[in-house]
Amino acid sequence: MTTETAPLADAADSGTPEALLSVHDLGMTFPGPRGTLRRRPGVRAVDGVTFDVRPGETLGLVGESGCGKSTTGRMLVRLLDPTAGRVSFRGQDITRTSQHRLRPLRSRFQMIFQDPFASLNPRQTVQQIIAAPLRAQGESRARIRAEVRDLVQLVGLAPEHLERYPHQFSGGQAQRIGIARALATRPELVVADEPVSALDVSIQAQIVGLMERLQRELGVAYVFIAHDLAVVKHISHRVAVMYLGRIVEIGDKRQVYDHPAHPYTKALLSAVPLPDPVAERTRERIVLLGDPPSPANPPSGCTFHPRCPKARARCRTEAPLLTLTAPGRQAACHFPE
Numbered sequence: 001m002t003t004e005t006a007p008l009a010d011a012a013d014s015g016t017p018e019a020l021l022s023v024h025d026l027g028m029t030f031p032g033p034r035g036t037l038r039r040r041p042g043v044r045a046v047d048g049v050t051f052d053v054r055p056g057e058t059l060g061l062v063g064e065s066g067c068g069k070s071t072t073g074r075m076l077v078r079l080l081d082p083t084a085g086r087v088s089f090r091g092q093d094i095t096r097t098s099q100h101r102l103r104p105l106r107s108r109f110q111m112i113f114q115d116p117f118a119s120l121n122p123r124q125t126v127q128q129i130i131a132a133p134l135r136a137q138g139e140s141r142a143r144i145r146a147e148v149r150d151l152v153q154l155v156g157l158a159p160e161h162l163e164r165y166p167h168q169f170s171g172g173q174a175q176r177i178g179i180a181r182a183l184a185t186r187p188e189l190v191v192a193d194e195p196v197s198a199l200d201v202s203i204q205a206q207i208v209g210l211m212e213r214l215q216r217e218l219g220v221a222y223v224f225i226a227h228d229l230a231v232v233k234h235i236s237h238r239v240a241v242m243y244l245g246r247i248v249e250i251g252d253k254r255q256v257y258d259h260p261a262h263p264y265t266k267a268l269l270s271a272v273p274l275p276d277p278v279a280e281r282t283r284e285r286i287v288l289l290g291d292p293p294s295p296a297n298p299p300s301g302c303t304f305h306p307r308c309p310k311a312r313a314r315c316r317t318e319a320p321l322l323t324l325t326a327p328g329r330q331a332a333c334h335f336p337e
């Protein structure tokens with residue numbers, strides 16, 4: 001992956017009028033397991049998440065497995081209903097809109113899933129899969145056929161693939177089909193949930209390159225979810241880092257990668273391989289102790305404190321707020337870099 005995307009203007013603040021998507025104080029608490037007498041307290045999987053996505057930009061959403069990034073992604077497109085906060089699309093609050101009233105908007109935001117095979121109906125041909133969102137819009141048969149032919153070529157497949165079934169494709173090709181389906185209605189926003197993590201590294205680069213090209217050609221915005229900072233670096237204009245259900249750092253890509261403010265971001269970045277072998281050999285690697293704590297039983301104060309190399313007494317009692325640490329970048333740390 002060699003292409004770098006030009007950074008957009010600073011968009012770390014929330015609620016900017018030109019935002020395509022505005023997320024404010026978003027939360028998801030899953031019901032706790034049933035105890036012998038009553039239900040145990042709920043699990044707060046996402047808590048107080050706030051960010052904007054501007055038209056045509058990519059926001060990378062990164063964090064270890066279980067940090068709440070996929071739950072957040074699903075709430076953005078209302079595949080999950082948030083238990084707190086607000087999601088607005090083009091200024092319209094869609095948080096509690098009924099699924100029926102949401103239907104006309106659905107074509108404008110779509111999702112790409114991690115496992116392309118699990119998300120494609122094995123009994124349908126590629127033609128039927130890609131045509132489904134267009135049929136739902138009531139397009140004519142002739143229009144749908146023409147559109148589907150255009151879409152397969154747009155994602156680098158051939159017209160003869162249209163009559164085949166998902167199992168006849170490689171993982172990378174199947175993800176191209178998923179991308180074509182997501183783009184069929186020409187959405188303004190696509191939430192891509194770990195779209196390359198199930199693929200070989202060489203194929204990952206091709207899919208990320210394809211998504212970058214499609215963004216340039218179609219102007220679509222992405223929320224690109226990944227656990228690997230190396231993957232999102234090349235496609236993102238801005239990056240948000242999540243830990244235990246909260247955003248701990250968000251900002252312009254160059255700010256976050258070149259001068260990370262949060263110790264967690266710093267640790268994640270120290271594990272990203274460097275292209276220069278000398279720099280790679282001599283770099284400082286920060287190894288985090290232990291696994292992320294369970295969201296069912298989060299640590300007090302700053303939830304990162306049991307693993308943080310910079311933790312002090314204050315960190316154990318007082319939760320840091322996400323605050324501006326530099327133009328275009330916010331971090332939730334009492335002692336940011």
Ligand code: SF4
Nearest residue numbers: 302305308315333334
């Ligand atoms: S607030 Fe303290 S524990 Fe949390 S990240 Fe900052 S230094 Fe580490």
